[in-house]
Amino acid sequence: MNNIGRNSFDIGYMDTLAGGDSYLHRLDPRAKLITAFLFIVAVVSFGRYAVFALIPFLVYPAVMISLGGLPYGYLLKKVLVVSPFAIVIGIFNPLMDREIVMQIGGIGISGGWISFASILLRFVLTVSAALIVIALTGFNTVCLALTKLGVPRPFVVQLMFFYRYLFVLTDEAERMVRARSLRTFDAGAMRFKTFVPLIGHLLLRTLDRAERIYLAMRCRGFDGRIPMIRSLRIHFREVAFVTGWAVLFTVLRCYNIPLLLGSLVTEAFR
Amino acid sequence: MSHHIVEAQDLHYTYPDGTRGLSGVSFRISHGESVALVGENGAGKSTLLLHLNGYLAATRGTVRIGDYPLTSKNLHAVRRAVGMVFQNSDDQLFMPTVFDDVAFGPLNLGLSEVEVELRVAQSLETVGAGHLRKRPPYKLSQGEKRSVAIATVLAMSPDILVMDEPTASLDPMSRSRLIELLKTFRHTKIIATHDLDMAADLCERTIVLHQGKVTADGPTIELFRDEGLLHRSSLEKPLRMQKCPVCSSRAD
Numbered sequence: 001m002n003n004i005g006r007n008s009f010d011i012g013y014m015d016t017l018a019g020g021d022s023y024l025h026r027l028d029p030r031a032k033l034i035t036a037f038l039f040i041v042a043v044v045s046f047g048r049y050a051v052f053a054l055i056p057f058l059v060y061p062a063v064m065i066s067l068g069g070l071p072y073g074y075l076l077k078k079v080l081v082v083s084p085f086a087i088v089i090g091i092f093n094p095l096m097d098r099e100i101v102m103q104i105g106g107i108g109i110s111g112g113w114i115s116f117a118s119i120l121l122r123f124v125l126t127v128s129a130a131l132i133v134i135a136l137t138g139f140n141t142v143c144l145a146l147t148k149l150g151v152p153r154p155f156v157v158q159l160m161f162f163y164r165y166l167f168v169l170t171d172e173a174e175r176m177v178r179a180r181s182l183r184t185f186d187a188g189a190m191r192f193k194t195f196v197p198l199i200g201h202l203l204l205r206t207l208d209r210a211e212r213i214y215l216a217m218r219c220r221g222f223d224g225r226i227p228m229i230r231s232l233r234i235h236f237r238e239v240a241f242v243t244g245w246a247v248l249f250t251v252l253r254c255y256n257i258p259l260l261l262g263s264l265v266t267e268a269f270r
Numbered sequence: 271m272s273h274h275i276v277e278a279q280d281l282h283y284t285y286p287d288g289t290r291g292l293s294g295v296s297f298r299i300s301h302g303e304s305v306a307l308v309g310e311n312g313a314g315k316s317t318l319l320l321h322l323n324g325y326l327a328a329t330r331g332t333v334r335i336g337d338y339p340l341t342s343k344n345l346h347a348v349r350r351a352v353g354m355v356f357q358n359s360d361d362q363l364f365m366p367t368v369f370d371d372v373a374f375g376p377l378n379l380g381l382s383e384v385e386v387e388l389r390v391a392q393s394l395e396t397v398g399a400g401h402l403r404k405r406p407p408y409k410l411s412q413g414e415k416r417s418v419a420i421a422t423v424l425a426m427s428p429d430i431l432v433m434d435e436p437t438a439s440l441d442p443m444s445r446s447r448l449i450e451l452l453k454t455f456r457h458t459k460i461i462a463t464h465d466l467d468m469a470a471d472l473c474e475r476t477i478v479l480h481q482g483k484v485t486a487d488g489p490t491i492e493l494f495r496d497e498g499l500l501h502r503s504s505l506e507k508p509l510r511m512q513k514c515p516v517c518s519s520r521a522d
Contacts, residue, residue: 216364218349228365229370
Protein backbone atom coordinates (compact mmCIF):
# COMPACT_ATOMS: atom_id res chain seq x y z
CA MET A 1 0.00 0.00 0.00
CA ASN A 2 1.12 3.50 -0.54
CA ASN A 3 -0.61 6.56 0.72
CA ILE A 4 0.17 9.28 -1.81
CA GLY A 5 -3.17 8.64 -3.46
CA ARG A 6 -5.05 8.52 -0.20
CA ASN A 7 -3.68 11.89 0.84
CA SER A 8 -4.57 13.59 -2.40
CA PHE A 9 -8.07 12.15 -2.12
CA ASP A 10 -8.20 13.65 1.30
CA ILE A 11 -7.42 17.10 -0.02
CA GLY A 12 -10.24 16.68 -2.49
CA TYR A 13 -12.46 16.07 0.53
CA MET A 14 -12.03 19.75 1.44
CA ASP A 15 -13.96 20.62 -1.70
CA THR A 16 -16.71 18.22 -0.72
CA LEU A 17 -16.94 19.96 2.65
CA ALA A 18 -17.07 23.31 0.87
CA GLY A 19 -20.18 22.10 -0.94
CA GLY A 20 -22.10 22.29 2.35
CA ASP A 21 -24.89 24.73 2.92
CA SER A 22 -24.61 26.46 6.29
CA TYR A 23 -24.77 30.14 7.14
CA LEU A 24 -20.98 30.21 7.04
CA HIS A 25 -20.83 28.46 3.66
CA ARG A 26 -23.13 31.07 2.15
CA LEU A 27 -21.10 34.00 3.43
CA ASP A 28 -19.11 35.96 0.85
CA PRO A 29 -15.63 34.37 0.68
CA ARG A 30 -13.97 37.76 1.12
CA ALA A 31 -15.57 38.16 4.55
CA LYS A 32 -14.25 34.78 5.68
CA LEU A 33 -10.85 35.47 4.24
CA ILE A 34 -10.50 38.86 5.90
CA THR A 35 -11.67 37.48 9.24
CA ALA A 36 -9.17 34.63 9.06
CA PHE A 37 -6.46 37.11 8.17
CA LEU A 38 -7.29 39.35 11.14
CA PHE A 39 -7.33 36.29 13.36
CA ILE A 40 -3.91 35.19 12.18
CA VAL A 41 -2.44 38.69 12.59
CA ALA A 42 -3.85 38.90 16.12
CA VAL A 43 -2.45 35.49 17.08
CA VAL A 44 0.96 36.12 15.60
CA SER A 45 1.31 39.57 17.16
CA PHE A 46 1.68 38.21 20.73
CA GLY A 47 5.06 38.16 22.49
CA ARG A 48 7.16 35.00 22.40
CA TYR A 49 6.20 33.79 25.88
CA ALA A 50 2.45 34.23 25.44
CA VAL A 51 0.60 30.98 26.06
CA PHE A 52 -2.37 31.60 28.32
CA ALA A 53 -3.39 34.80 26.56
CA LEU A 54 -3.65 32.76 23.34
CA ILE A 55 -6.00 30.13 24.71
CA PRO A 56 -9.21 32.20 24.38
CA PHE A 57 -8.51 32.46 20.66
CA LEU A 58 -9.50 28.80 20.36
CA VAL A 59 -13.04 30.08 20.43
CA TYR A 60 -12.77 31.15 16.76
CA PRO A 61 -11.94 27.73 15.26
CA ALA A 62 -14.37 26.07 17.67
CA VAL A 63 -17.27 28.31 16.69
CA MET A 64 -16.52 28.13 12.97
CA ILE A 65 -16.22 24.35 13.01
CA SER A 66 -19.46 23.82 14.92
CA LEU A 67 -21.51 26.38 12.97
CA GLY A 68 -20.13 25.18 9.66
CA GLY A 69 -20.80 21.54 10.55
CA LEU A 70 -17.19 20.55 9.78
CA PRO A 71 -15.67 17.30 11.07
CA TYR A 72 -13.33 18.06 14.01
CA GLY A 73 -11.35 14.86 13.62
CA TYR A 74 -10.57 15.35 9.98
CA LEU A 75 -9.32 18.91 10.46
CA LEU A 76 -7.28 17.89 13.48
CA LYS A 77 -5.61 15.18 11.43
CA LYS A 78 -4.75 17.70 8.70
CA VAL A 79 -3.21 20.00 11.32
CA LEU A 80 -1.15 17.10 12.68
CA VAL A 81 0.13 16.25 9.20
CA VAL A 82 1.88 19.62 8.94
CA SER A 83 2.84 19.83 12.62
CA PRO A 84 6.43 18.57 12.11
CA PHE A 85 7.27 21.95 10.58
CA ALA A 86 6.26 23.78 13.75
CA ILE A 87 8.02 21.23 15.94
CA VAL A 88 11.25 21.63 13.98
CA ILE A 89 11.03 25.41 14.33
CA GLY A 90 10.44 25.32 18.08
CA ILE A 91 12.32 22.23 19.24
CA PHE A 92 15.59 24.02 19.96
CA ASN A 93 14.02 26.68 22.14
CA PRO A 94 14.06 24.53 25.33
CA LEU A 95 17.78 23.83 24.74
CA MET A 96 18.82 27.41 24.06
CA ASP A 97 16.66 29.24 26.56
CA ARG A 98 17.11 27.53 29.94
CA GLU A 99 16.29 30.41 32.21
CA ILE A 100 13.61 29.41 34.70
CA VAL A 101 10.70 31.81 34.42
CA MET A 102 7.92 29.96 36.17
CA GLN A 103 7.34 27.45 38.96
CA ILE A 104 4.50 24.97 38.81
CA GLY A 105 4.25 22.76 41.87
CA GLY A 106 7.93 23.12 42.60
CA ILE A 107 9.05 22.26 39.06
CA GLY A 108 10.85 25.06 37.32
CA ILE A 109 9.77 25.73 33.76
CA SER A 110 12.30 27.37 31.51
CA GLY A 111 11.49 30.15 29.06
CA GLY A 112 12.39 27.81 26.21
CA TRP A 113 9.60 25.38 27.00
CA ILE A 114 7.10 28.20 27.26
CA SER A 115 8.07 29.71 23.94
CA PHE A 116 7.94 26.21 22.41
CA ALA A 117 4.42 25.77 23.71
CA SER A 118 3.57 29.20 22.39
CA ILE A 119 4.83 28.30 18.92
CA LEU A 120 2.81 25.08 18.89
CA LEU A 121 -0.34 26.81 20.04
CA ARG A 122 0.01 29.56 17.45
CA PHE A 123 0.66 26.96 14.82
CA VAL A 124 -2.52 25.05 15.69
CA LEU A 125 -4.54 28.27 15.70
CA THR A 126 -3.27 29.71 12.43
CA VAL A 127 -3.24 26.48 10.45
CA SER A 128 -6.70 25.50 11.59
CA ALA A 129 -7.97 28.98 10.71
CA ALA A 130 -6.61 28.60 7.19
CA LEU A 131 -8.01 25.08 6.81
CA ILE A 132 -11.40 26.20 8.06
CA VAL A 133 -11.63 28.95 5.47
CA ILE A 134 -10.83 26.49 2.69
CA ALA A 135 -13.22 23.85 4.03
CA LEU A 136 -16.02 26.41 4.23
CA THR A 137 -15.33 28.07 0.90
CA GLY A 138 -13.47 25.77 -1.47
CA PHE A 139 -9.96 26.42 -2.69
CA ASN A 140 -10.94 27.97 -6.01
CA THR A 141 -13.39 30.39 -4.47
CA VAL A 142 -10.68 31.40 -2.02
CA CYS A 143 -8.47 32.15 -5.02
CA LEU A 144 -11.26 34.19 -6.58
CA ALA A 145 -11.71 36.15 -3.36
CA LEU A 146 -7.96 36.80 -3.30
CA THR A 147 -8.15 38.27 -6.80
CA LYS A 148 -11.10 40.44 -5.84
CA LEU A 149 -9.19 41.65 -2.79
CA GLY A 150 -6.38 42.82 -5.02
CA VAL A 151 -3.77 40.09 -4.55
CA PRO A 152 -1.52 40.12 -7.68
CA ARG A 153 -2.91 37.88 -10.41
CA PRO A 154 0.24 35.89 -11.16
CA PHE A 155 0.28 34.77 -7.56
CA VAL A 156 -3.35 33.66 -7.60
CA VAL A 157 -2.93 31.94 -10.97
CA GLN A 158 0.01 30.00 -9.53
CA LEU A 159 -2.15 28.89 -6.62
CA MET A 160 -4.98 27.83 -8.90
CA PHE A 161 -2.72 25.80 -11.14
CA PHE A 162 -1.03 24.26 -8.15
CA TYR A 163 -4.38 23.07 -6.90
CA ARG A 164 -5.66 21.95 -10.30
CA TYR A 165 -2.59 19.85 -11.11
CA LEU A 166 -1.83 18.61 -7.63
CA PHE A 167 -4.17 15.71 -8.32
CA VAL A 168 -2.67 14.95 -11.71
CA LEU A 169 0.83 15.09 -10.25
CA THR A 170 0.05 12.82 -7.31
CA ASP A 171 -1.62 10.37 -9.70
CA GLU A 172 1.49 10.34 -11.82
CA ALA A 173 3.79 9.96 -8.82
CA GLU A 174 1.60 7.19 -7.50
CA ARG A 175 1.77 5.27 -10.76
CA MET A 176 5.54 5.57 -10.81
CA VAL A 177 5.89 4.46 -7.21
CA ARG A 178 3.57 1.54 -7.90
CA ALA A 179 5.50 0.55 -11.02
CA ARG A 180 8.68 0.60 -8.98
CA SER A 181 7.31 -1.33 -6.05
CA LEU A 182 5.85 -4.05 -8.29
CA ARG A 183 9.31 -4.76 -9.56
CA THR A 184 11.08 -4.50 -6.23
CA PHE A 185 10.89 -7.81 -4.50
CA ASP A 186 12.71 -7.11 -1.28
CA ALA A 187 9.78 -4.81 -0.41
CA GLY A 188 12.13 -2.50 1.44
CA ALA A 189 11.95 1.26 1.53
CA MET A 190 12.93 3.10 -1.61
CA ARG A 191 16.65 3.53 -1.95
CA PHE A 192 18.20 6.88 -2.68
CA LYS A 193 19.51 5.49 -5.96
CA THR A 194 16.01 4.83 -7.26
CA PHE A 195 14.43 7.84 -5.61
CA VAL A 196 16.59 10.40 -7.41
CA PRO A 197 15.83 9.34 -10.99
CA LEU A 198 12.18 8.92 -10.05
CA ILE A 199 11.92 12.51 -8.88
CA GLY A 200 13.95 13.71 -11.86
CA HIS A 201 11.65 11.85 -14.20
CA LEU A 202 8.62 13.32 -12.52
CA LEU A 203 10.06 16.80 -12.97
CA LEU A 204 10.71 16.23 -16.68
CA ARG A 205 7.20 14.91 -17.18
CA THR A 206 5.84 17.92 -15.35
CA LEU A 207 7.81 20.29 -17.56
CA ASP A 208 6.44 18.55 -20.65
CA ARG A 209 2.96 18.79 -19.30
CA ALA A 210 3.39 22.46 -18.44
CA GLU A 211 4.40 23.07 -22.04
CA ARG A 212 1.29 21.28 -23.34
CA ILE A 213 -1.02 23.13 -20.96
CA TYR A 214 0.49 26.44 -21.97
CA LEU A 215 -0.09 25.50 -25.59
CA ALA A 216 -3.72 24.66 -24.84
CA MET A 217 -4.09 28.02 -23.14
CA ARG A 218 -2.53 29.93 -25.99
CA CYS A 219 -4.83 28.13 -28.41
CA ARG A 220 -7.75 29.65 -26.57
CA GLY A 221 -6.44 33.17 -26.48
CA PHE A 222 -4.54 33.27 -23.17
CA ASP A 223 -2.76 36.59 -22.75
CA GLY A 224 -1.67 36.51 -19.11
CA ARG A 225 -5.07 37.05 -17.58
CA ILE A 226 -7.40 34.31 -16.40
CA PRO A 227 -10.94 35.53 -16.94
CA MET A 228 -13.76 34.18 -14.78
CA ILE A 229 -17.40 35.06 -14.41
CA ARG A 230 -18.51 35.27 -10.79
CA SER A 231 -20.55 37.81 -8.97
CA LEU A 232 -19.80 38.40 -5.32
CA ARG A 233 -21.82 40.68 -3.10
CA ILE A 234 -21.12 42.14 0.30
CA HIS A 235 -24.31 42.35 2.38
CA PHE A 236 -24.96 43.49 5.91
CA ARG A 237 -24.34 39.99 7.26
CA GLU A 238 -20.78 39.98 5.86
CA VAL A 239 -20.03 43.34 7.46
CA ALA A 240 -21.52 42.16 10.75
CA PHE A 241 -19.52 38.92 10.60
CA VAL A 242 -16.18 40.64 10.04
CA THR A 243 -16.86 43.44 12.55
CA GLY A 244 -18.05 41.04 15.25
CA TRP A 245 -14.96 38.88 15.04
CA ALA A 246 -12.65 41.88 14.68
CA VAL A 247 -13.99 43.38 17.91
CA LEU A 248 -13.57 40.07 19.72
CA PHE A 249 -10.01 39.63 18.43
CA THR A 250 -9.14 43.16 19.54
CA VAL A 251 -10.52 42.52 23.02
CA LEU A 252 -8.68 39.21 23.30
CA ARG A 253 -5.49 40.85 22.06
CA CYS A 254 -5.62 43.78 24.51
CA TYR A 255 -6.84 41.98 27.63
CA ASN A 256 -5.37 38.79 28.95
CA ILE A 257 -8.70 37.09 29.70
CA PRO A 258 -7.34 34.02 31.59
CA LEU A 259 -5.26 36.34 33.79
CA LEU A 260 -8.25 38.58 34.50
CA LEU A 261 -10.41 35.57 35.30
CA GLY A 262 -7.68 34.17 37.52
CA SER A 263 -7.32 37.36 39.48
CA LEU A 264 -11.11 37.66 39.80
CA VAL A 265 -11.25 34.17 41.27
CA THR A 266 -8.36 34.73 43.69
CA GLU A 267 -9.91 38.08 44.62
CA ALA A 268 -13.21 36.33 45.45
CA PHE A 269 -11.53 33.75 47.69
CA ARG A 270 -9.43 36.25 49.57
CA MET B 271 -16.28 30.36 -47.91
CA SER B 272 -12.60 30.11 -48.44
CA HIS B 273 -11.65 30.53 -44.79
CA HIS B 274 -12.12 26.87 -43.95
CA ILE B 275 -9.28 25.82 -46.17
CA VAL B 276 -6.06 24.30 -44.82
CA GLU B 277 -3.10 24.13 -47.09
CA ALA B 278 0.44 22.95 -46.45
CA GLN B 279 3.18 23.49 -48.98
CA ASP B 280 6.42 21.59 -48.75
CA LEU B 281 6.61 21.68 -44.96
CA HIS B 282 9.93 20.79 -43.41
CA TYR B 283 10.57 20.69 -39.73
CA THR B 284 13.58 19.58 -37.72
CA TYR B 285 13.42 19.52 -33.93
CA PRO B 286 16.09 21.48 -32.04
CA ASP B 287 17.79 18.19 -31.09
CA GLY B 288 18.16 17.31 -34.77
CA THR B 289 15.27 14.81 -35.00
CA ARG B 290 13.52 15.13 -38.31
CA GLY B 291 9.82 15.82 -37.85
CA LEU B 292 8.59 16.59 -41.32
CA SER B 293 10.40 16.40 -44.63
CA GLY B 294 8.31 17.95 -47.36
CA VAL B 295 4.62 17.61 -46.52
CA SER B 296 2.08 19.11 -48.93
CA PHE B 297 -1.71 18.85 -49.05
CA ARG B 298 -4.79 20.97 -49.47
CA ILE B 299 -7.94 20.38 -47.46
CA SER B 300 -10.99 22.27 -48.62
CA HIS B 301 -14.08 23.52 -46.85
CA GLY B 302 -16.10 20.96 -44.92
CA GLU B 303 -13.79 18.04 -45.66
CA SER B 304 -13.12 15.45 -43.03
CA VAL B 305 -9.61 14.10 -43.25
CA ALA B 306 -7.88 11.35 -41.30
CA LEU B 307 -4.16 11.65 -40.70
CA VAL B 308 -2.70 8.20 -40.15
CA GLY B 309 0.78 6.78 -39.79
CA GLU B 310 3.00 4.79 -37.44
CA ASN B 311 4.19 6.19 -34.12
CA GLY B 312 6.66 8.96 -34.78
CA ALA B 313 5.52 9.41 -38.40
CA GLY B 314 5.06 13.12 -37.77
CA LYS B 315 1.32 13.35 -37.18
CA SER B 316 1.47 15.39 -33.98
CA THR B 317 4.30 17.52 -35.36
CA LEU B 318 2.13 18.33 -38.36
CA LEU B 319 -0.86 19.19 -36.20
CA LEU B 320 1.23 21.59 -34.15
CA HIS B 321 2.07 23.46 -37.37
CA LEU B 322 -1.59 24.00 -38.13
CA ASN B 323 -2.12 26.35 -35.20
CA GLY B 324 1.27 27.96 -35.38
CA TYR B 325 2.75 26.34 -32.28
CA LEU B 326 5.67 25.08 -34.32
CA ALA B 327 7.01 27.17 -37.16
CA ALA B 328 8.16 25.23 -40.21
CA THR B 329 11.87 25.30 -40.99
CA ARG B 330 10.85 25.50 -44.64
CA GLY B 331 7.51 25.72 -46.44
CA THR B 332 4.25 27.46 -45.60
CA VAL B 333 0.89 26.74 -44.02
CA ARG B 334 -2.19 28.61 -45.18
CA ILE B 335 -5.31 28.67 -43.06
CA GLY B 336 -8.13 30.12 -45.13
CA ASP B 337 -6.99 33.44 -46.51
CA TYR B 338 -3.99 33.83 -44.27
CA PRO B 339 -0.57 32.40 -44.77
CA LEU B 340 0.39 31.55 -41.22
CA THR B 341 2.79 34.14 -39.82
CA SER B 342 3.47 35.36 -36.32
CA LYS B 343 1.31 38.43 -37.07
CA ASN B 344 -1.95 36.62 -37.66
CA LEU B 345 -1.38 33.90 -35.11
CA HIS B 346 -4.34 35.14 -33.11
CA ALA B 347 -6.77 34.96 -36.02
CA VAL B 348 -5.48 31.52 -36.98
CA ARG B 349 -5.79 30.14 -33.47
CA ARG B 350 -9.31 31.41 -33.37
CA ALA B 351 -10.13 29.66 -36.63
CA VAL B 352 -8.40 26.39 -35.75
CA GLY B 353 -9.79 24.61 -32.71
CA MET B 354 -7.44 21.99 -31.36
CA VAL B 355 -8.44 19.03 -29.23
CA PHE B 356 -5.43 17.50 -27.52
CA GLN B 357 -4.77 13.85 -26.96
CA ASN B 358 -4.65 14.19 -23.21
CA SER B 359 -7.73 16.01 -21.95
CA ASP B 360 -6.00 16.82 -18.66
CA ASP B 361 -3.75 19.17 -20.60
CA GLN B 362 -6.73 20.93 -22.06
CA LEU B 363 -8.86 21.33 -18.95
CA PHE B 364 -6.92 23.60 -16.65
CA MET B 365 -9.63 25.66 -14.99
CA PRO B 366 -11.26 24.93 -11.62
CA THR B 367 -14.67 23.99 -12.99
CA VAL B 368 -16.05 22.75 -16.28
CA PHE B 369 -17.95 26.00 -16.73
CA ASP B 370 -14.86 28.15 -16.21
CA ASP B 371 -12.93 26.00 -18.61
CA VAL B 372 -15.45 26.25 -21.43
CA ALA B 373 -15.84 29.98 -20.74
CA PHE B 374 -12.08 30.58 -20.85
CA GLY B 375 -11.81 30.91 -24.64
CA PRO B 376 -14.92 33.06 -25.22
CA LEU B 377 -13.94 35.38 -22.36
CA ASN B 378 -10.50 35.80 -23.90
CA LEU B 379 -12.22 36.70 -27.17
CA GLY B 380 -13.75 39.59 -25.25
CA LEU B 381 -17.39 38.48 -25.48
CA SER B 382 -19.96 39.82 -23.05
CA GLU B 383 -20.89 37.74 -20.00
CA VAL B 384 -24.36 37.01 -21.34
CA GLU B 385 -22.97 35.76 -24.61
CA VAL B 386 -20.33 33.69 -22.85
CA GLU B 387 -22.99 32.01 -20.70
CA LEU B 388 -24.96 31.23 -23.83
CA ARG B 389 -22.01 29.80 -25.70
CA VAL B 390 -20.96 27.68 -22.76
CA ALA B 391 -24.47 26.30 -22.37
CA GLN B 392 -24.71 25.56 -26.09
CA SER B 393 -21.34 23.86 -26.39
CA LEU B 394 -21.89 21.74 -23.30
CA GLU B 395 -25.33 20.80 -24.59
CA THR B 396 -23.89 19.81 -27.97
CA VAL B 397 -21.49 17.33 -26.40
CA GLY B 398 -24.11 16.20 -23.88
CA ALA B 399 -22.23 17.48 -20.84
CA GLY B 400 -24.63 20.14 -19.60
CA HIS B 401 -24.96 18.42 -16.23
CA LEU B 402 -21.21 18.61 -15.60
CA ARG B 403 -20.88 22.39 -15.62
CA LYS B 404 -20.16 22.81 -11.93
CA ARG B 405 -17.85 19.83 -11.56
CA PRO B 406 -14.08 20.15 -11.25
CA PRO B 407 -12.44 18.58 -14.33
CA TYR B 408 -10.18 16.24 -12.38
CA LYS B 409 -13.17 14.37 -11.02
CA LEU B 410 -14.57 13.50 -14.45
CA SER B 411 -14.16 10.18 -16.25
CA GLN B 412 -11.99 10.00 -19.37
CA GLY B 413 -15.05 10.05 -21.63
CA GLU B 414 -16.53 13.04 -19.85
CA LYS B 415 -13.19 14.84 -19.98
CA ARG B 416 -12.98 14.29 -23.71
CA SER B 417 -16.51 15.64 -24.23
CA VAL B 418 -15.76 18.72 -22.16
CA ALA B 419 -12.44 19.24 -23.97
CA ILE B 420 -14.35 19.26 -27.25
CA ALA B 421 -16.87 21.70 -25.77
CA THR B 422 -14.06 24.09 -24.80
CA VAL B 423 -13.03 24.19 -28.42
CA LEU B 424 -16.58 24.44 -29.81
CA ALA B 425 -17.24 27.44 -27.58
CA MET B 426 -14.69 29.37 -29.64
CA SER B 427 -16.79 28.55 -32.75
CA PRO B 428 -13.79 27.55 -34.83
CA ASP B 429 -13.98 26.90 -38.58
CA ILE B 430 -11.58 24.01 -38.47
CA LEU B 431 -11.34 21.24 -35.88
CA VAL B 432 -8.01 19.56 -35.37
CA MET B 433 -7.96 16.48 -33.15
CA ASP B 434 -5.12 14.35 -31.90
CA GLU B 435 -6.26 10.79 -31.20
CA PRO B 436 -9.78 11.68 -30.09
CA THR B 437 -10.79 8.07 -29.41
CA ALA B 438 -7.66 7.05 -27.50
CA SER B 439 -8.33 5.74 -23.98
CA LEU B 440 -12.11 5.78 -24.35
CA ASP B 441 -14.29 2.77 -23.62
CA PRO B 442 -16.17 1.37 -26.63
CA MET B 443 -19.45 3.07 -25.78
CA SER B 444 -17.88 6.49 -25.22
CA ARG B 445 -15.96 5.97 -28.44
CA SER B 446 -19.14 5.31 -30.44
CA ARG B 447 -20.84 8.28 -28.84
CA LEU B 448 -17.92 10.48 -29.76
CA ILE B 449 -17.98 9.26 -33.36
CA GLU B 450 -21.70 9.96 -33.60
CA LEU B 451 -21.11 13.43 -32.17
CA LEU B 452 -18.29 14.20 -34.59
CA LYS B 453 -20.49 13.09 -37.49
CA THR B 454 -22.89 15.91 -36.68
CA PHE B 455 -20.20 18.62 -36.95
CA ARG B 456 -20.06 20.60 -40.17
CA HIS B 457 -16.55 21.92 -39.54
CA THR B 458 -13.54 21.07 -41.63
CA LYS B 459 -12.02 18.23 -39.60
CA ILE B 460 -8.48 16.95 -39.42
CA ILE B 461 -8.12 13.91 -37.20
CA ALA B 462 -4.81 12.26 -36.40
CA THR B 463 -5.45 8.70 -35.30
CA HIS B 464 -4.52 5.04 -35.17
CA ASP B 465 -8.17 4.10 -34.94
CA LEU B 466 -8.74 3.22 -38.59
CA ASP B 467 -12.30 2.09 -37.94
CA MET B 468 -13.11 5.57 -36.74
CA ALA B 469 -11.30 7.02 -39.73
CA ALA B 470 -13.43 4.85 -42.02
CA ASP B 471 -16.54 6.03 -40.20
CA LEU B 472 -15.82 9.73 -40.17
CA CYS B 473 -13.40 10.64 -42.91
CA GLU B 474 -13.95 10.35 -46.61
CA ARG B 475 -10.31 11.20 -47.21
CA THR B 476 -7.10 9.95 -45.58
CA ILE B 477 -3.53 11.19 -45.65
CA VAL B 478 -0.89 8.62 -44.77
CA LEU B 479 2.33 9.90 -43.25
CA HIS B 480 5.51 7.85 -43.12
CA GLN B 481 8.81 9.17 -41.78
CA GLY B 482 7.71 12.77 -42.15
CA LYS B 483 6.46 12.42 -45.73
CA VAL B 484 3.02 11.96 -47.27
CA THR B 485 3.04 8.49 -48.78
CA ALA B 486 -0.59 8.41 -49.82
CA ASP B 487 -3.49 10.83 -50.01
CA GLY B 488 -6.88 9.72 -51.26
CA PRO B 489 -10.29 8.22 -50.51
CA THR B 490 -10.17 6.43 -47.16
CA ILE B 491 -11.66 3.12 -48.23
CA GLU B 492 -9.38 2.78 -51.21
CA LEU B 493 -6.26 3.41 -49.14
CA PHE B 494 -7.36 1.00 -46.46
CA ARG B 495 -7.71 -1.77 -49.07
CA ASP B 496 -4.03 -1.35 -49.99
CA GLU B 497 -2.43 -3.84 -47.64
CA GLY B 498 1.10 -3.09 -48.84
CA LEU B 499 0.71 0.59 -48.02
CA LEU B 500 -0.77 -0.12 -44.62
CA HIS B 501 1.99 -2.58 -43.83
CA ARG B 502 4.72 -0.10 -44.76
CA SER B 503 3.11 2.41 -42.41
CA SER B 504 2.89 -0.05 -39.48
CA LEU B 505 -0.90 -0.07 -39.79
CA GLU B 506 -3.46 -2.82 -40.15
CA LYS B 507 -6.75 -2.90 -41.96
CA PRO B 508 -9.68 -1.64 -39.95
CA LEU B 509 -11.34 -4.53 -38.12
CA ARG B 510 -14.47 -4.28 -40.20
CA MET B 511 -12.44 -4.88 -43.35
CA GLN B 512 -10.63 -7.92 -41.97
CA LYS B 513 -11.77 -11.49 -42.19
CA CYS B 514 -14.09 -12.44 -39.39
CA PRO B 515 -12.08 -14.74 -37.10
CA VAL B 516 -15.20 -16.67 -36.07
CA CYS B 517 -17.03 -17.27 -39.33
CA SER B 518 -14.02 -16.59 -41.60
CA SER B 519 -16.05 -14.65 -44.08
CA ARG B 520 -14.96 -11.30 -45.36
CA ALA B 521 -16.99 -8.47 -43.98
CA ASP B 522 -16.54 -5.83 -46.64
